[in-house]
Amino acid sequence: MLTSTIHILPLATIVRTRVLPQDGRVLVRPGQKVSPSDVIAETSVSRKHVVLNIAEELQVQAAKVDAFVKVKRGQKIAKGDLLADAGGLFGRETRSPIDGRIVALGGGKLVVEISRASIEVRSGLVGTVTELVGERGAIIRASGAIIQGVWGNGKVDAGVLVSLIEKPADVLTPAQLDVSLRGSVILAGHVADPNVLKSAAEMPVRGLILASLSPTLLATALQMPYPILLLDGFGNRPMNSIAFKLLSTNIKRDVAINADIFEKNVGNRPEIFISLPFSQEPPEPRDVEMFAPGQTVRVLSLTKPCQIGAITVLPADPVSLPNGIKTLSASVRLETGDEILVALSNLEVLG
Amino acid sequence: MPVSLVEGNSLLALDIGSVTTRAAYFDVVEGQYRFIGMGQAPTTLAAPTRNIAYGVQAAIESLQKLIGKPLIDADARLILPSQPDGIGVDSICATVSAGDVVKTVLLGLLPEVSLKSIENLAMSTYTRVVDTIGINDTRNINEQLDAIFTQTPDLVLVAGGTDSGATAAIQKELELIGLASYLLPEAQRPAMLFAGNEKMQQQVRSSMKNLVSGLALAPNVRPQADFEDLGPAQRQLANIIIELRQRQMPELKELRSLSGGAVLPAIYNQGRMVRFLSRYFDTGRGVLSVDMGAASLSTAMAFGDELFTTVYTQYGLGEPLAGLLNQTNLDELARWFSLNLPSEALRDYIYQKSLYPAYIPANAEELSMEQTLVRHMLQSAMRASIAKLPARYRSKTGLLPAMQPILASGAVLTDAPTLGQKLLMLLDGLQPVGITTLAMDQNNLLAILGAASAQNSLLPVQVIDSGVLAYLATVISPVVQNVSYGTPIVRAKLIRNDGSENETEVKMGAFQVLPLESGQTARLQLRPLLRADVGLGPGRAGEVDVTGSALGIVLDARGRPIRLPSDSARRKELLNLWQSRMGG
Numbered sequence: 001m002l003t004s005t006i007h008i009l010p011l012a013t014i015v016r017t018r019v020l021p022q023d024g025r026v027l028v029r030p031g032q033k034v035s036p037s038d039v040i041a042e043t044s045v046s047r048k049h050v051v052l053n054i055a056e057e058l059q060v061q062a063a064k065v066d067a068f069v070k071v072k073r074g075q076k077i078a079k080g081d082l083l084a085d086a087g088g089l090f091g092r093e094t095r096s097p098i099d100g101r102i103v104a105l106g107g108g109k110l111v112v113e114i115s116r117a118s119i120e121v122r123s124g125l126v127g128t129v130t131e132l133v134g135e136r137g138a139i140i141r142a143s144g145a146i147i148q149g150v151w152g153n154g155k156v157d158a159g160v161l162v163s164l165i166e167k168p169a170d171v172l173t174p175a176q177l178d179v180s181l182r183g184s185v186i187l188a189g190h191v192a193d194p195n196v197l198k199s200a201a202e203m204p205v206r207g208l209i210l211a212s213l214s215p216t217l218l219a220t221a222l223q224m225p226y227p228i229l230l231l232d233g234f235g236n237r238p239m240n241s242i243a244f245k246l247l248s249t250n251i252k253r254d255v256a257i258n259a260d261i262f263e264k265n266v267g268n269r270p271e272i273f274i275s276l277p278f279s280q281e282p283p284e285p286r287d288v289e290m291f292a293p294g295q296t297v298r299v300l301s302l303t304k305p306c307q308i309g310a311i312t313v314l315p316a317d318p319v320s321l322p323n324g325i326k327t328l329s330a331s332v333r334l335e336t337g338d339e340i341l342v343a344l345s346n347l348e349v350l351g
Numbered sequence: 352m353p354v355s356l357v358e359g360n361s362l363l364a365l366d367i368g369s370v371t372t373r374a375a376y377f378d379v380v381e382g383q384y385r386f387i388g389m390g391q392a393p394t395t396l397a398a399p400t401r402n403i404a405y406g407v408q409a410a411i412e413s414l415q416k417l418i419g420k421p422l423i424d425a426d427a428r429l430i431l432p433s434q435p436d437g438i439g440v441d442s443i444c445a446t447v448s449a450g451d452v453v454k455t456v457l458l459g460l461l462p463e464v465s466l467k468s469i470e471n472l473a474m475s476t477y478t479r480v481v482d483t484i485g486i487n488d489t490r491n492i493n494e495q496l497d498a499i500f501t502q503t504p505d506l507v508l509v510a511g512g513t514d515s516g517a518t519a520a521i522q523k524e525l526e527l528i529g530l531a532s533y534l535l536p537e538a539q540r541p542a543m544l545f546a547g548n549e550k551m552q553q554q555v556r557s558s559m560k561n562l563v564s565g566l567a568l569a570p571n572v573r574p575q576a577d578f579e580d581l582g583p584a585q586r587q588l589a590n591i592i593i594e595l596r597q598r599q600m601p602e603l604k605e606l607r608s609l610s611g612g613a614v615l616p617a618i619y620n621q622g623r624m625v626r627f628l629s630r631y632f633d634t635g636r637g638v639l640s641v642d643m644g645a646a647s648l649s650t651a652m653a654f655g656d657e658l659f660t661t662v663y664t665q666y667g668l669g670e671p672l673a674g675l676l677n678q679t680n681l682d683e684l685a686r687w688f689s690l691n692l693p694s695e696a697l698r699d700y701i702y703q704k705s706l707y708p709a710y711i712p713a714n715a716e717e718l719s720m721e722q723t724l725v726r727h728m729l730q731s732a733m734r735a736s737i738a739k740l741p742a743r744y745r746s747k748t749g750l751l752p753a754m755q756p757i758l759a760s761g762a763v764l765t766d767a768p769t770l771g772q773k774l775l776m777l778l779d780g781l782q783p784v785g786i787t788t789l790a791m792d793q794n795n796l797l798a799i800l801g802a803a804s805a806q807n808s809l810l811p812v813q814v815i816d817s818g819v820l821a822y823l824a825t826v827i828s829p830v831v832q833n834v835s836y837g838t839p840i841v842r843a844k845l846i847r848n849d850g851s852e853n854e855t856e857v858k859m860g861a862f863q864v865l866p867l868e869s870g871q872t873a874r875l876q877l878r879p880l881l882r883a884d885v886g887l888g889p890g891r892a893g894e895v896d897v898t899g900s901a902l903g904i905v906l907d908a909r910g911r912p913i914r915l916p917s918d919s920a921r922r923k924e925l926l927n928l929w930q931s932r933m934g935g
Binding site: 001002003004022045046047048049050051103104107109111150151214215216218233234235236237262264265266267268287288300301302303321322323324325326327342343345346 | 392401406409492493497500533538670699701703704706712713
């Protein structure tokens, strides 16, 4: 059975595509080195409009308005500018009530765009631009440690990694946050107190890498100006052992935290990247694997901590789980040495 | 080259769901169509594969292994039609529920007339209504335009005006959507279905065809102010949904070509089959089908030719769970939670499950939580579906109308470890009344058969007759008012054809099971007490023919609606008692 892999690797080469949802201006060039907060491409989208009924104001039929209009599509206008003039002794005129840009005219109406929202896409890691993607963005190649999470609040930043976690099950409290952490990316366990998130914003920090978060803080987390990345999810869940070990060995290093909001069709998992020196470029991990004996897997559980193990046997046919559900499964030897039967749906291949 | 289904030929039917892709094979055995087998594999729509063909191929390979017959050649191409040596298949059809929810804007006139009908149309498939604009909308045109810009809908559904009615107000709304579409980047322009005043169709075609990404015209969903007719528009909408899906899944184009266009949304096919079954069973009652999926929950109710389908994209055991607590609160949700755990455990489960839609409950605790969620979602969906029925099918009590049978699908229901768990989830969630047979569509065949039925009318009949539905139980659910728990409300006597008998008296609040094995038939005599209605009318006694099933005859005297004790400990005790009465 085909499955996507989760990357928690001490050294790998990754290739990431950073593109806008529509054409815009690409700000990098091939070969350029980029840092996590560098803007790769930017554009803007129309947000607010004003529809002006010129025919009504001129008191003429809609079909006749075009002859009286004094502006063109795409033209910038300022408040008070003449838009249309019916001419003649008693002809009426229409002046713009606002600043903006003409985006449409026809049917006796004129549409003025009065504001646009900018969209930008950032690098999210330290790497090199290898290729441009039309007018939408670029492909970046980077080597270092990669740790993928399960949830992000949509923000991107980078900073020095500081640990406030000693054991995977630790809970972060507001008292642990002090001004010395300003500008750093904090590695911590579970957060259940909203004051932790607020204090971190006040300092401010450059990011929070957490094992888990109480779901009651979801809305607050989305509003925070800094990235928050969850490695193991919601509820009081300890940090998985592989990520804990890998991140703990990289304390004081610069880390990029790209807390993407996961979209299953895009595959943009939230991830932490730590740029590391190498003598020979490390291999690229595979994004898809067939389940196979020997693979290192994360055994998911929604009510218990996840565990790490290795697949030992892959029965060809569905087998009954302890709760009676029959499904395709695998035997997995856990780090503890225990061997358990797990539904393939509940396994993530680490690679 | 498109291949039409020809009666007597074999059929490969694909069901591409949000989590699982299934491949079912049907062929003629001893002169009758039979369901031969099914293979399945994970759907491969999501990144990094982003190509449903991988999942389809894996499902077909799994099927090949099962039936021992090659359907794909060495170049991974379908062997179509079948060859003289027996390999391959003669025809193919497909049904699709995978894909993003379709963001939809509704345009109409009056809230309780055309807007209501166009909303019913939207909810009959995989949409999420992101804005509604009618003549009573208090926003000015600038605000309406900006709202459409912010939402960037995939689809705009327009209704309004009876066939000899208003045109000016609709014209104004069309101008709005035309303007928004013109201003949007070409790749973001919505598709549009117009199902309003039929006299405007020509005008709509000429003014909108170059402005929207796809335009369809359907007969008026509200041809008269007091008459709604969604059927023809639903067919058009089904085509639009597939067109939109094809943008996300280009591989569908090939499937459509191979099947001669027989690729439609699963809910459309599910509805088509339920309507067919309603005519086929012809019990004088409705037929209900519920499908509890990972991405949505859908219901289809048919009363003869009249069909009412609704897709609840806010309910589902995967991603929609992240928004479940926006629809309800934790206390309400935890009413059906029988474990001695804080309700926060259930809350954490909901959010974590939304991250892992394909996750299968791994222990008894998780299974109980999942089944709690199913009960809540079924109840919420049924309340809404019942409220949408025309008054002639609704009872004053707001209870489910009489249904025979009720069919259930979705892995959480069909794969539950015990028959009792399957039955109780359905009884608690749907709360049927009177005499009903509950059956599991354990291979999720309804939508597949609906897809096949459009071109081969024999196949669904013969396959249904061959016993593909797993009958769980015949359930008698008396309705009685103001009776305290423990009071006898029904006496029942089961007289089997082999002459053996069981007699029982059922008390309010209790469950009774009268065994009647599959294949057996019997007469069931029902004598209600205290004017209880067992489905024959208040206080009316009677005798009905019943057929055996996995659990036999179940007398569910817990009342309708089921009222749970407010005390948490007592409630949990009762829930556990009911579960144990049904075998755990």
